[in-house]
Amino acid sequence: MGVDCARAWVASVEHRQRDVASPLVRCVDAGLADGSAFFATYAAWTAVRLGVVGRLPGAVRDLPSRVEGVLVGAWADGVVAGLDGDAAGLDAVGEQFVELGASIDAVEAFAAASRLWSTDGRARAATASIRRARESLGDSDVRTPGLVLSDDAVPLTDREREVADLAADGLAAREIAERLFISRRTVTNHLQHVYDKLGVSGRSELRTALGRG
Structure with missing residues (x-):
């Protein structure tokens, strides 16, 4: 399972977006089949972070009731929000991550929320999510494929x-x-x-x- 997740990250870093989803779906399927809700949730949350959540099996909706631990629970909530296209839900999950001190997860949740808000034409909400993402990132120079904070979320002339x-x-x-x-x-x-x-x-x-x- 770990190898498949690594392959997804490599594909994303190399901008091979079409190769990102399949290894994550395999990882999720394997975790669900083996009863490893933790690994299934990690892989599913990674799919949200990398923008391929739409390829996940519907069974991931049950993950919040199958996992233990506050952080993993937040991952699972983020998966459901991502699958539902629920930008407000992802913002709420981002705030959970902030409280947990999981700053990278927080930034990626806010960034994902911003993309959804922007797609829905909610420019002000998209900007608010980006602002929370930047506040959560602070002075950190960490960068991942999920930490794409677009300055074009809101179209200024x-x-x-x-x-x-x-x-x-x-x-x-x-x-x-x-x-x-x-x-x-x-x-x-x-x-x-x-x-x-x-x-x-x-x-x-x-x-x-x-x-x-």
Whole structure:
């Protein structure tokens, strides 16, 4: 089972996405057949982390009732949320991981939630999930295939991105206006649009949303 999980990780790192799901499904099937709920849950959670949860057998829905331990239970809850396309559920699981000190699992849960929110057209929710992911990651330089935190989760226009970047750098509205040769009112309007899209209320939150804080 461990070999199959390793193969899935290697395939993901090498960007062979079509080769990721099959070894994980084999690992899940083997764990379920052998009565090893722990390994089945680990493999299924890995499928969520690597974006191939849709290939898992329906039996993984029973994992929350078959596992013991808080961390493994959170993995199992994350599997069900991922299988259901439940972004809010993945955000909730991410918070469980935060409380457990499982920061990498937390970041990956929030990142998966953000992708689902974005797919549903929920830009502000997607940004909120990315913000929680970045907060959970902190200063860590750990990177895995599941730690893809897209700056494009929320579509900003080119001008909105320019204004947002300058505001995050600490420039006042007047300075931004002078830099971009636009009026101060236009800067203010663009910033308000950015705040609305990103679900933030001020510059400090803007810095975090843009990965600066």
